[in-house]
Amino acid sequence: MDLTQLRAAFCGRLHTEAGEMAPFLTDWRGKWTGRAIAVAQPDTAADVAAVLRWCHLHRVPVVPQGGNTGLSGGATPDTSGQALLLSLARLKRVRAVDPLNHTLEVEAGVTLQQVQDAAQEAGCLFPMSLAAEGSCTIGGNLATNAGGVQVLRYGNARELCLGLEVVTAEGELWNGLRGLRKDNTGYDLRDLFIGSEGTLGVITAAVLKLFPMPAARVAAFVAVATPEQAVGLLQLAQARLGPGLSAFELMSDTCIGLVEKHVDAARLPLAERSPWYVLLEVSQHGAGGQDEAHALAALEALLEIALDRGLATDAALSASLAQFRALWALREDISESQGAEGKTIKHDISLPISHIADFIATTDAAIAREFPGLRLVVFGHLGDGNLHYNLSPPAERSRPEDAAAFVALEGPLNRLVHDAVSARGGSISAEHGLGVLRRDESARYKSPIELKLMRAIKAALDPLNLMNPGKLLDLEAKETPR
Amino acid sequence: MDLTQLRAAFCGRLHTEAGEMAPFLTDWRGKWTGRAIAVAQPDTAADVAAVLRWCHLHRVPVVPQGGNTGLSGGATPDTSGQALLLSLARLKRVRAVDPLNHTLEVEAGVTLQQVQDAAQEAGCLFPMSLAAEGSCTIGGNLATNAGGVQVLRYGNARELCLGLEVVTAEGELWNGLRGLRKDNTGYDLRDLFIGSEGTLGVITAAVLKLFPMPAARVAAFVAVATPEQAVGLLQLAQARLGPGLSAFELMSDTCIGLVEKHVDAARLPLAERSPWYVLLEVSQHGAGGQDEAHALAALEALLEIALDRGLATDAALSASLAQFRALWALREDISESQGAEGKTIKHDISLPISHIADFIATTDAAIAREFPGLRLVVFGHLGDGNLHYNLSPPAERSRPEDAAAFVALEGPLNRLVHDAVSARGGSISAEHGLGVLRRDESARYKSPIELKLMRAIKAALDPLNLMNPGKLLDLEAKETPR
Numbered sequence: 001m002d003l004t005q006l007r008a009a010f011c012g013r014l015h016t017e018a019g020e021m022a023p024f025l026t027d028w029r030g031k032w033t034g035r036a037i038a039v040a041q042p043d044t045a046a047d048v049a050a051v052l053r054w055c056h057l058h059r060v061p062v063v064p065q066g067g068n069t070g071l072s073g074g075a076t077p078d079t080s081g082q083a084l085l086l087s088l089a090r091l092k093r094v095r096a097v098d099p100l101n102h103t104l105e106v107e108a109g110v111t112l113q114q115v116q117d118a119a120q121e122a123g124c125l126f127p128m129s130l131a132a133e134g135s136c137t138i139g140g141n142l143a144t145n146a147g148g149v150q151v152l153r154y155g156n157a158r159e160l161c162l163g164l165e166v167v168t169a170e171g172e173l174w175n176g177l178r179g180l181r182k183d184n185t186g187y188d189l190r191d192l193f194i195g196s197e198g199t200l201g202v203i204t205a206a207v208l209k210l211f212p213m214p215a216a217r218v219a220a221f222v223a224v225a226t227p228e229q230a231v232g233l234l235q236l237a238q239a240r241l242g243p244g245l246s247a248f249e250l251m252s253d254t255c256i257g258l259v260e261k262h263v264d265a266a267r268l269p270l271a272e273r274s275p276w277y278v279l280l281e282v283s284q285h286g287a288g289g290q291d292e293a294h295a296l297a298a299l300e301a302l303l304e305i306a307l308d309r310g311l312a313t314d315a316a317l318s319a320s321l322a323q324f325r326a327l328w329a330l331r332e333d334i335s336e337s338q339g340a341e342g343k344t345i346k347h348d349i350s351l352p353i354s355h356i357a358d359f360i361a362t363t364d365a366a367i368a369r370e371f372p373g374l375r376l377v378v379f380g381h382l383g384d385g386n387l388h389y390n391l392s393p394p395a396e397r398s399r400p401e402d403a404a405a406f407v408a409l410e411g412p413l414n415r416l417v418h419d420a421v422s423a424r425g426g427s428i429s430a431e432h433g434l435g436v437l438r439r440d441e442s443a444r445y446k447s448p449i450e451l452k453l454m455r456a457i458k459a460a461l462d463p464l465n466l467m468n469p470g471k472l473l474d475l476e477a478k479e480t481p482r
Numbered sequence: 483m484d485l486t487q488l489r490a491a492f493c494g495r496l497h498t499e500a501g502e503m504a505p506f507l508t509d510w511r512g513k514w515t516g517r518a519i520a521v522a523q524p525d526t527a528a529d530v531a532a533v534l535r536w537c538h539l540h541r542v543p544v545v546p547q548g549g550n551t552g553l554s555g556g557a558t559p560d561t562s563g564q565a566l567l568l569s570l571a572r573l574k575r576v577r578a579v580d581p582l583n584h585t586l587e588v589e590a591g592v593t594l595q596q597v598q599d600a601a602q603e604a605g606c607l608f609p610m611s612l613a614a615e616g617s618c619t620i621g622g623n624l625a626t627n628a629g630g631v632q633v634l635r636y637g638n639a640r641e642l643c644l645g646l647e648v649v650t651a652e653g654e655l656w657n658g659l660r661g662l663r664k665d666n667t668g669y670d671l672r673d674l675f676i677g678s679e680g681t682l683g684v685i686t687a688a689v690l691k692l693f694p695m696p697a698a699r700v701a702a703f704v705a706v707a708t709p710e711q712a713v714g715l716l717q718l719a720q721a722r723l724g725p726g727l728s729a730f731e732l733m734s735d736t737c738i739g740l741v742e743k744h745v746d747a748a749r750l751p752l753a754e755r756s757p758w759y760v761l762l763e764v765s766q767h768g769a770g771g772q773d774e775a776h777a778l779a780a781l782e783a784l785l786e787i788a789l790d791r792g793l794a795t796d797a798a799l800s801a802s803l804a805q806f807r808a809l810w811a812l813r814e815d816i817s818e819s820q821g822a823e824g825k826t827i828k829h830d831i832s833l834p835i836s837h838i839a840d841f842i843a844t845t846d847a848a849i850a851r852e853f854p855g856l857r858l859v860v861f862g863h864l865g866d867g868n869l870h871y872n873l874s875p876p877a878e879r880s881r882p883e884d885a886a887a888f889v890a891l892e893g894p895l896n897r898l899v900h901d902a903v904s905a906r907g908g909s910i911s912a913e914h915g916l917g918v919l920r921r922d923e924s925a926r927y928k929s930p931i932e933l934k935l936m937r938a939i940k941a942a943l944d945p946l947n948l949m950n951p952g953k954l955l956d957l958e959a960k961e962t963p964r
Contacts, residue, residue: 100717100836101867145666153725156664159641174931179834181866182638183909184627184677185916185924186954187936191640191673195666212721235582239694242767243635243725285724352661354582384663385583427665434667442667449656453943454669460942461935472668 001037006054010047012090015039024065024085025077032073032436035081036063041090045107045165045173045204048086052202053171055084061469062086064198066140067111069132071348072435074144074197074471083469088139091204097122102210103162103179108139108203115208124210127154131335139203145195147431149331152383153246153283154211156431158194163207166193169200169462179207192457197433198468200461214283215291217246219327220299222306223274223314228357230278230382233311237280240302244295247281248383249331255379258337259330266330269316269323278312278382279331331379338377338390342398345410347389349421350430356385363389363420370416371409373397386430389417414441434472443477483519488536492529494572497521506547506567507559514555514918517563518545523572527589527647527655527686530568534684535653537566543951544568546680548622549593551614553830554917556626556679556953565951570621573686579604584692585644585661590621590685597690606692609636613817621685627677629913631813634865635728635765636693638913640676645689648675651682651944661689674939679915680950682943696765697773699728701809702781704788705756705796710839712760712864715793719762722784726777729763730865731813737861740819741812748812751798751805760794760864761813813861820859820872824880827892829871831903832912838867845871845902852898853891855879868912871899896923916954925959 007014015021016038026033037060042048055062061083065075077083091107094114098104099122106115112133119126128141130148140146142164146157154160163178166189176190193201224230230250237245253275259266284295299317306312318324338344351359364376373394380387391413392398393406418428422445429438443451454473458465465475489496497503498520508515519542524530537544543565547557559565573589576596580586581604588597594615601608610623612630622628624646628639636642645660648671658672675683706712712732719727735757741748766777781799788794800806820826833841846858855876862869873895874880875888900910904927911920925933936955940947947957 098834098836100713101834102720103834145670147664147666151664155641158670159637168931168935172931172934174935175929176932178907178909180832180907180909180912182629182633182832182863182868182912184629184913185909185911185920186677186928186932187682187939188640188670188673188677189932189935191670192939195668195670200669212724214724231582238584240767242694242696242765244767283724285722285726350662350664352580352583352585354580381664386664425660425662427660427662427667429667430662430664431666438667446668447657449650449654450658450668450671452654453650453656453671456942457669457674457939460938 003038006040006051009054010040010042010050011044012040012042012047021085024068024087027073027076028069032076034077034079036077036083036085037081039085039087041087043090045091045167048088048202048204049167049171049173051084051086052167052169055466056170056464059464059466060084061466063468064088064143064202066108066137066143067132067135069136070140070144070435071432072429072437074433074435074468075140078470086202088137088202088204094118095205098179099123101179104208104210105177105205106138106208107205109137112136112138112141119210122210123213125213126160126208126210128157128160131332138206138208142194142203142206143196143198144433147381147384147386149247149249149381151381152248153243158191160209161190161194161206162209164190164193164203165205166201166203169464169467177205177207195433197435197472199458199472200467212285214285216284216295217281217324218292218295218299219279219281219318219324220303221269221316221327221330222278222280222303222312223270224276224278224312225274226357227276227360229311230276231353231357233278233306234353234382236306236311237302241282241298244282244284244298245280245383246283247279249279249380250382251277251279251331251334251379252376253277254375255334255377256330258341258377259333262337262340263329263333266333269327270314272314274313279327334377334379338392341392343393343403343406345391345413347414347417348430348432349389349417349426349428350384350386351421351424351426353385355424355426356382356387359420359424363417366416371413418445436471439472439474443474485520488522488533491536492522492524492532493526494522494524494529503567506550506569509555509558510551514558516559516561518559518565518567519563521567521569523569525572527573527649530570530573530684530686531649531653531655533566533568534649534651537948538652538946541946541948542566543948545950546570546625546684548590548619548625549614549617551618552622552626552917553914554911554919556915556917556950557622560952568684570619570684570686576600577687580661581605583661586690586692587659587687588620588690589687591619594618594620594623601692604692605695607695608642608690608692610639610642613814620688620690624676624685624688625678625680626915629863629866629868631729631731631863633863634730635725640673642691643672643676643688644691646672646675646685647687648683648685651946651949659687659689677915679917679954681940681954682949694767696767698766698777699763699806700774700777700781701761701763701800701806702785703751703798703809703812704760704762704785704794705752706758706760706794707756708839709758709842711793712758713835713839715760715788716835716864718788718793719784723764723780726764726766726780727762727865728765729761731761731862732864733759733761733813733816733861734858735759736857737816737859738812740823740859741815744819744822745815748815751809752796754796756795761809816859816861820874823874825875825885825888827873827895829896829899830912830914831871831899831908831910832866832868833903833906833908835867837906837908838864838869841902841906845899848898853895900927918953921954921956925956
């Protein structure tokens with residue numbers, strides 16, 4: 001394909017050498033590898049629009065990419081080599097900070113960490129926080145409606161965004177960069193583009209919500225006997241702490257065992273082991289200099305009642321910033337520690353919180369029965385109803401030569417887990433999106449009418465199917481009514 | 483038109499007598515009156531679907547209506563007499579309460595007050611609160627993305643809804659009744675239907691978010707010299723109270739003067755008058771029995787600093803529930819008191835909070851210059867950037883025979899106010915929606931690309947233009963690029 005016109009059409013970089021393109025054509029975990037006619041890295045939103053106009057004119061599919069940290073293959077092109085890889089990495093400006101309005105306008109290629117830093121410089125908090133924050137971009141966070149560890153208090157990416165700038169499939173620039181908490185003047189285009197994984201248009205900038213910085217944050221690491229107890233503790237904590245409860249994470253003893261095994265500094269902060277643990281965090285405002293003391297007092301009072309009512313068996317509180325970080329590290333290091341044990345099979349699911357305990361008990365038992373010996377590595381954002389329901393092979397079958405046998409279980413395990421999720425009104429992709437990994441699996445559980453509505457919207461905004469084709473939704477598949 | 487088939491197709495009521503239909507064909511303020519072939523009141527969502535299938539088959543336009551309390555004419559049919567008025571008032575079931583999941587599933591015709599009551603019975607809070615709550619329905623609240631006085635802390639209707647059930651233009655029932663905080667499995671259909679004013683489909687039920695009940699609520703009525711001071715006080719209150727700040731309302735002395743004139747019990751709780759006042763509310767959790775004392779202490783500490791820094795000139799705190807209610811009544815009675823002064827011209831606008839003070843100063847001055855003598859009745863949800871920027875005729879020209887001359891000013895006043903809003907990146911309909919009242923006015927300020935995207939979505943989901951035609955969006959108008 002002749003790229004001369006494209007090269008002349010925009011400011012930025014255009015890579016066509018295999019070596020230059022390679023890092024963009026494989027996801028960071030190396031699960032998916034594709035091909036592309038070129039990799040375009042425009043400098044500005046206007047340049048993105050120019051690239052998309054060229055693509056529209058020449059019917060070239062476009063695969064947008066931010067930090068390339070996704071977990072569902074949404075930013076990797078297919079192997080046809082027909083598509084243009086559109087990297088937003090050079091759209092890096094923090095355009096405006098408005099501390100009075102508690103808003104920040106940033107371009108899509110700014111990393112989440114840089115957004116957090118810009119907020120902090122303005123004396124504010126941008127609360128989204130997740131493992132990839134050093135390299136993931138805010139454009140990707142919005143395109144996939146990312147979650148993280150502070151959703152309980154502050155919401156997903158969707159709830160943290162007031163306005164968007166988007167380039168459409170035809171290469172037109174929509175300026176929806178409103179810094180307004182209230183605006184009822186038409187259809188909610190913003191939320192339609194958020195979470196659409198680049199299949200309806202390309203997000204080039206956003207107006208984000210900032211929050212007052214909490215004066216103090218304290219954490220407790222709590223031993224609970226069962227997930228049911230953890231849910232009871234969550235209820236109690238919500239009732240007593242209200243919006244002061246800023247995180248509520250569940251993890252099994254298996255998870256903590258893996259962290260202790262693979263992370264030198266890690267140690268259980270409790271005298272005795274427990275089948276399950278909860279990490280809960282309290283953020284405090286408004287106690288005028290006494291914030292840390294107030295937060296600790298509120299947490300101590302809560303835990304006393306919890307121990308009294310049999311909703312917890314033991315607890316450790318963070319008495320310093322170092323302890324606060326050490327408690328959080330136990331939770332944050334689970335994923336990498338599991339990875340150090342060899343291949344993994346992961347499920348990013350959500351459920352009504354009232355169904356979580358039953359789901360875990362029933363599904364754990366079914367897996368023990370049908371797939372004996374597999375290790376369950378279950379943890380997640382219990383306060384949001386979101387579990388990472390993961391599996392590792394038995395310790396004695398974790399050698400490289402055992403990998404294929406374990407990976408072959410993925411299909412039947414997905415079926416078992418996702419059927420159990422669907423039966424309880426849950427979601428099979430809580431925060432990671434569909435990409436190619438969960439596209440067909442999701443369609444299996446959605447109603448024909450929902451798929452029809454989604455296809456109608458896709459056809460309306462991208463009639464030529466050029467925007468990240470094949471991701472999120474399979475336009476060819478025809479469902480039969482169930 | 484032969485209605486025999488329609489009558490046989492669903493359970494519920496079908497009114498065709500003029501007297502029976504009349505209450506549905508005029509909005510509650512009597513601003514708009516239309517005609518209809520009939521008024522259908524189906525009993526269930528399946529009956530709504532049956533009615534819409536009949537309408538689709540016979541190409542009959544549908545005007546959905548909840549409590550008929552809207553302010554923009556969105557629920558009144560036009561005068562052609564071609565449309566069916568679809569009242570959701572008989573869909574009145576509270577289908578399920580899940581206190582563990584903090585969710586409530588209700589049908590569209592349940593009033594907001596009944597939703598609040600059902601939440602309270604479950605020991606929880608449904609925070610949406612607005613003047614019409616006794617008669618407006620949750621279906622209408624969602625269809626218009628209603629706001630109210632607790633948006634600062636809890637968000638608009640959109641943020642309070644997790645899942646929807648919708649009947650499409652073809653009469654198919656979409657079950658999107660998910661009780662999940664996280665679900666990234668496709669396009670955000672929920673938020674597309676929310677705020678679409680019945681032009682894309684009919685909401686028949688919803689899963690709503692509940693919240694832990696605050697242990698204490700206290701309020702302060704604060705004198706401030708200028709809107710700029712009020713914005714400074716807001717900043718200080720947000721920084722110190724974080725999510726404990728649950729309302730922040732601004733009102734001018736003119737507003738309070740009208741309330742004192744028309745409401746017997748009303749009296750200013752301060753020794754001296756001030757050009758402006760702020761009503762702020764603190765909600766407290768987590769102080770274990772000391773909540774009221776903690777909230778008052780936090781509020782007192784805040785006000786001391788505010789007085790010290792010149793961000794306030796005087797303040798009164800609510801020391802009892804009766805005082806709390808009396809302070810709130812001063813704010814809530816403004817709209818009715820203004821109405822008692824004769825005709826009104828109203829603007830429901832929002833702005834970035836950093837532009838509010840400048841907007842008020844500049845626009846007040848322009849109105850005084852161009853329309854001398856008009857009374858400015860300015861109040862609103864300052865914490866959300868939302869002002870009700872209202873006008874009344876001069877006191878000496880408020881007789882019925884002066885009404886026509888005042889009403890004739892509406893067009894030029896709208897232009898002046900809305901131009902000033904638009905120039906500052908604001909919205910000309912913050913919480914009341916577009917309906918017919920603001921449809922063309924909104925199109926005037928939107929970009930051609932945004933209108934094109936909205937029309938593409940309308941055409942995709944309602945290709946025959948049968949769903950509340952003529953509301954929100956004019957399909958006939960063709961914009962010329964600006």
